[in-house]
Amino acid sequence: MKIFLLVISYLVYAAFWGRFISHAFIWCKGTRQFRTGPLHISGVSLSLCLVTAIDLLFFRRLFNENKVLWIGSWTFHVSFILVILRHLNYFFYPVPSCITHIQPFGLVAGYILPVSLFYLLAFRIAGRKKYFSYHNFFLLGMVLLISLSGLLMRMFFSPNLVDVKSFMLGILTFRPDLLPDSSLFFIHFSLVLLLVPFLPLHIFAAPVVTMESGRREAGLRMVIHDK
Amino acid sequence: MTNKNSKFKKNKSPFSKGLTPLQLIELDACTQCGECLKYCPVQEVTGNLAVSPPEKIRMFREFIKATEGLKAKLFNPKDIDRKLLEEFTKAVYECTTCGACSQNCTVGIFTQRLWPMLRKEMVRRGLGPVGTQAEMPGVIKKTGNPYNKPPEDRFKTWFPDDVKVYEKADIAYYAGCTGAYEAQPMVRGDIQVLNAIGEQFTMLPPEEEVCCGFPLFITGQHDMLEDLTRRLVGAYKAKGVKVLLCSCPCCVNIMARDWPVFYGKELPFKIRHITQFVADAIKHGRLHFKRGLKERIIYHDPCYLSRGVGVIDEPRAVLRSIPGIGLLEFERHGLNSRCCGAGGAARKVFHENAVAIGRLTIDEAVDKGADRLVLSCPACYVKVNEAMQGHKKQIKIVDIMELVAEIIKDKNTEFNSQESK
Ligand code: SF4
Ligand code: SF4
Numbered sequence: 001m002k003i004f005l006l007v008i009s010y011l012v013y014a015a016f017w018g019r020f021i022s023h024a025f026i027w028c029k030g031t032r033q034f035r036t037g038p039l040h041i042s043g044v045s046l047s048l049c050l051v052t053a054i055d056l057l058f059f060r061r062l063f064n065e066n067k068v069l070w071i072g073s074w075t076f077h078v079s080f081i082l083v084i085l086r087h088l089n090y091f092f093y094p095v096p097s098c099i100t101h102i103q104p105f106g107l108v109a110g111y112i113l114p115v116s117l118f119y120l121l122a123f124r125i126a127g128r129k130k131y132f133s134y135h136n137f138f139l140l141g142m143v144l145l146i147s148l149s150g151l152l153m154r155m156f157f158s159p160n161l162v163d164v165k166s167f168m169l170g171i172l173t174f175r176p177d178l179l180p181d182s183s184l185f186f187i188h189f190s191l192v193l194l195l196v197p198f199l200p201l202h203i204f205a206a207p208v209v210t211m212e213s214g215r216r217e218a219g220l221r222m223v224i225h226d227k
Numbered sequence: 228m229t230n231k232n233s234k235f236k237k238n239k240s241p242f243s244k245g246l247t248p249l250q251l252i253e254l255d256a257c258t259q260c261g262e263c264l265k266y267c268p269v270q271e272v273t274g275n276l277a278v279s280p281p282e283k284i285r286m287f288r289e290f291i292k293a294t295e296g297l298k299a300k301l302f303n304p305k306d307i308d309r310k311l312l313e314e315f316t317k318a319v320y321e322c323t324t325c326g327a328c329s330q331n332c333t334v335g336i337f338t339q340r341l342w343p344m345l346r347k348e349m350v351r352r353g354l355g356p357v358g359t360q361a362e363m364p365g366v367i368k369k370t371g372n373p374y375n376k377p378p379e380d381r382f383k384t385w386f387p388d389d390v391k392v393y394e395k396a397d398i399a400y401y402a403g404c405t406g407a408y409e410a411q412p413m414v415r416g417d418i419q420v421l422n423a424i425g426e427q428f429t430m431l432p433p434e435e436e437v438c439c440g441f442p443l444f445i446t447g448q449h450d451m452l453e454d455l456t457r458r459l460v461g462a463y464k465a466k467g468v469k470v471l472l473c474s475c476p477c478c479v480n481i482m483a484r485d486w487p488v489f490y491g492k493e494l495p496f497k498i499r500h501i502t503q504f505v506a507d508a509i510k511h512g513r514l515h516f517k518r519g520l521k522e523r524i525i526y527h528d529p530c531y532l533s534r535g536v537g538v539i540d541e542p543r544a545v546l547r548s549i550p551g552i553g554l555l556e557f558e559r560h561g562l563n564s565r566c567c568g569a570g571g572a573a574r575k576v577f578h579e580n581a582v583a584i585g586r587l588t589i590d591e592a593v594d595k596g597a598d599r600l601v602l603s604c605p606a607c608y609v610k611v612n613e614a615m616q617g618h619k620k621q622i623k624i625v626d627i628m629e630l631v632a633e634i635i636k637d638k639n640t641e642f643n644s645q646e647s648k
Contacts, residue, residue: 131261213335
């Protein structure tokens with residue numbers, strides 16, 4: 001089982017990067033014609049940087065569109081990132097101080113995450129007549145299961161954290177260690193492995209597009225207006 | 228010749244070729260949130276989810292994945308079901324390319340540019356365009372316009388006799404095919420207003436003022452675009468033109484955004500929409516309204532004028548300067564305006580959609596209590612007029628320059644006008 005999980009972990013990890021790199025190749029292959037010329041793209045100014053930063057950090061575009069969805073989506077993304085950062089704890093020895101400092105925030109985020117996921121799922125189900133993405137639904141469900149299993153471990157069925165850490169470090173250092181004796185951990189870890197191949201590429205692509213859209217919108221007044 | 232075998236191979240060939248790197252990233256950036264659907268006019272009248280932005284993006288992503296993804300690289304590209312490709316083609320052509328989804332995308336995907344490029348790919352694969360759109364290149368080659376009308380008649384029926392066109396001038400006016408053949412009151416208005424301003428202007432002879440290329444561009448048929456652009460740009464350059472004026476938002480769009488690409492460098496003149504020129508003339512006292520119009524009017528922003536090139540304030544400035552006028556706004560206006568249904572060269576092929584969308588605009592204008600619906604696009608002008616035929620709600624429809632021309636011309640007009648105080 002130990003070796004099996006280990007092999008699967010590496011395969012999943014390799015598949016994730018393989019998928020990303022193959023997509024990056026596709027992105028680069030695009031035609032050079034019709035790249036919007038400098039005429040219609042605003043230069044980089046302080047105000048543009050500020051707007052872009054707000055766009056990226058606070059999902060301004062989503063906020064403008066739908067505040068009900070924004071609350072759930074923003075809370076989900078922030079708590080998800082904090083939980084991931086908190087988990088870096090298990091991948092480092094010694095643990096860098098920045099990760100130590102994040103722990104309390106990550107802990108709180110661990111409680112908020114499933115709440116935001118329930119909220120988003122309810123939102124999706126309520127609005128399913130308009131447009132329903134099964135892929136998104138599946139992803140939300142997976143993350144919810146992962147976060148609930150994590151929460152259960154945190155609150156009631158804590159595995160031996162030393163075992164967890166040496167298992168994770170074992171994976172990282174190619175020196176496999178014993179799988180912690182906790183079925184909940186096994187479920188939690190397997191679900192994460194299952195999730196990775198399905199991670200949407202918009203986590204990489206959307207920030208690029210949002211940044212570019214800020215420049216494009218700022219440049220709209222330059223298309224046929226005097227500069 | 229396309230035999231079964233070559234079609235088979237074609238369905239396996241890459242889909243990413245005609246898109247820019249940014250557009251390929253945009254396809255992956257869609258979160259499938261579905262927020263843009265509430266702004267899509269085609270959704271409003273058909274509810275057809277296949278036409279929705281996330282669905283079109285998802286399908287195209289699947290095509291790329293099947294032919295160029297990791298699995299396709301490691302094993303073999305999948306042959307995509309031809310029926311699926313045909314369904315996608317219909318969906319991408321049913322869209323009006325209005326760009327409302329782009330404006331409201333939670334990520335910021337520039338769909339107003341993306342859809343025409345996806346159409347281009349379907350043309351490359353022999354699946355697009357749809358219906359009569361396929362005849363356009365041949366017709367334009369023969370007549371210089373997509374309506375198969377005699378080139379020598381281009382200005383005949385509408386050009387005012389009393390207006391002088393100069394051989395050479397700093398300013399040139401381009402009427403455009405839709406205005407010249409299908410929305411004559413609009414282009415006549417343009418000329419009358421230009422004449423009233425008193426600025427000398429030039430035009431190309433009717434046979435030389437060929438299509439700007441927009442109908443070909445928007446239907447993904449790009450083969451003739453370079454030639455058309457070079458012909459027009461060369462002809463205006465020879466006349467020493469510094470500013471090219473046009474009232475059609477679609478023409479203005481391709482001239483400003485794409486002509487430099489097809490021409491290979493920056494254009495030797497500026498492109499301006501007629502409302503920019505007229506608003507400036509009013510501001511600097513070169514055009515006065517001696518009388519006004521006591522009416523409530525509502526102005527509709529054409530998608531390719533507002534979202535396309537950012538001309539939003541100037542038409543309003545022109546209308547506000549008419550004494551007595553009360554300017555109303557649609558719920559969705561400016562950058563967020565709703566398409567009139569005519570966009571994307573879909574108005575002839577998906578006529579019913581276009582009429583139904585046009586009626587949404589008419590209904591809102593009537594419900595707001597407007598006396599008149601003011602447009603500033605020849606395609607909107609034709610389609611909204613068509614949509615009004617047989618519709619229970621009726622409103623007077625006028626083009627912005629047609630309205631201005633009527634107000635500035637002699638006192639005995641048929642307009643319900645009053646002397647300005
Ligand atoms: S461009 Fe307009 S018609 Fe086409 S999908 Fe977007 S909103 Fe709908
Ligand atoms: S709003 Fe943008 S990201 Fe969301 S579904 Fe529409 S196109 Fe995709």
